[in-house]
Amino acid sequence: MDTTTDVNWLNPAEAGAWRSYIEVQSDLVNAIERDLGEHGLTLGDYQVLVYLSEANDSAMRMCDLADALQLSPSGLTRRLDGLVAGGFVKREGSAADRRVMMGVLTGTGRELLEQTAPHHVESVRRRIFDHLDEGQVAVLQSIFDAVATGLAADAAASA
Template sequence: MVATEWLNDIEMSAWRAFIETTGDLQNALERDLADRGLTMGDYQVLVYLSEADGRSMRMCDLADILQLSPSGLTRRLDGLVKSNHVVRRPSNRDGRVMMAVLTDDGLALLADTAPHHVASVRRHIFDHLDAEQTKAMASIFTSIAAGLAADSIPSAAAS
């Protein structure tokens, strides 16, 4: 049995600050997007599609990026499709593949919402940090993301 390496005081303070803040931060950002009729998930879809070639992505690729199951992506897109911000259509290259496509209305909604969202992010996060803290935040989350990515790679021994 491996002995547990308990968090030291500094680590515990950092962990508690993180878990006690992330929910409130997420809720604040969601509330601000709700003013525009969007959820954070909707906004992510609009952003990813706006950055894709032809403002379209294969549904399976979009699901992967958003870390959703195919049915989860379908549910996520339903409201955006109903409001004509996104359309689903077969791929021109392979009719078996479904594409999610950002419409002109969706692009206009994103263009209208982005300044509002950036102001929300600034107000809730960056207005409380100085330049060094912002650099540290970027470094911290880049390191955590790299660790999570490394953890998700199956080892050769498991093959």
């Protein structure tokens, strides 16, 4: 490691926090993915169903859905292919603008989400919140809000 450069190295507490994060984050996502897999979904699939369920008329413009999921248009197409094939989501043209494609949650998709949501919430609770007290939950939210604010500022500065 080159220590001759002018780098603001992480102090021991910061390094420990960073290592804890990187060592647990993929294990956590994998555990939640395994739990959703019992219902035939990935975490990404579940996110699609949630975003569509919360949208007006259970429909979103494809470009807005891609932005919400932080996917490219082709990434969204790949993500939706399985949900469309399963009858959980459909693609349809917008009634307001023929140039716009919409992602629409079907009745079958809503049923799947309603069946899966209690199991997903139980998984998240068991894997995260059962290990935290009320103060830690508040700190966790504060931490991720601060990180999100910093990321948004960086994105705005580079745009």
